[in-house]
Amino acid sequence: MKLTDNEIRDIIKHLETDKPLPEKYRFLLFEDKKEVELVWNGKSGEVCNVVLPFQVIEQVDEPRGGARLP
Numbered sequence: 001m002k003l004t005d006n007e008i009r010d011i012i013k014h015l016e017t018d019k020p021l022p023e024k025y026r027f028l029l030f031e032d033k034k035e036v037e038l039v040w041n042g043k044s045g046e047v048c049n050v051v052l053p054f055q056v057i058e059q060v061d062e063p064r065g066g067a068r069l070p
Contacts (some may be wrong), residue, residue, distance in 0.1 A: 003028060007025070007028065010022075011025060013031075
């Protein structure tokens with residue numbers, strides 16, 4: 001990562017004034033980052049197991065008992 005002196009001064013100015021960095025610096029500073037995460041207020045890092053009600057799928061390629069095809 002090679003930043004110019006102007007870019008470094010701009011980043012420092014934003015940090016000192018507690019302003020968010022412009023979008024262009026995200027790719028300059030974190031170009032090797034390949035991980036994506038969704039973040040929202042109240043998001044918990046707790047992992048839990050959830051039982052979901054899945055629908056039963058009927059096999060349509062198998063004949064039902066009883067009637068026979070000729």
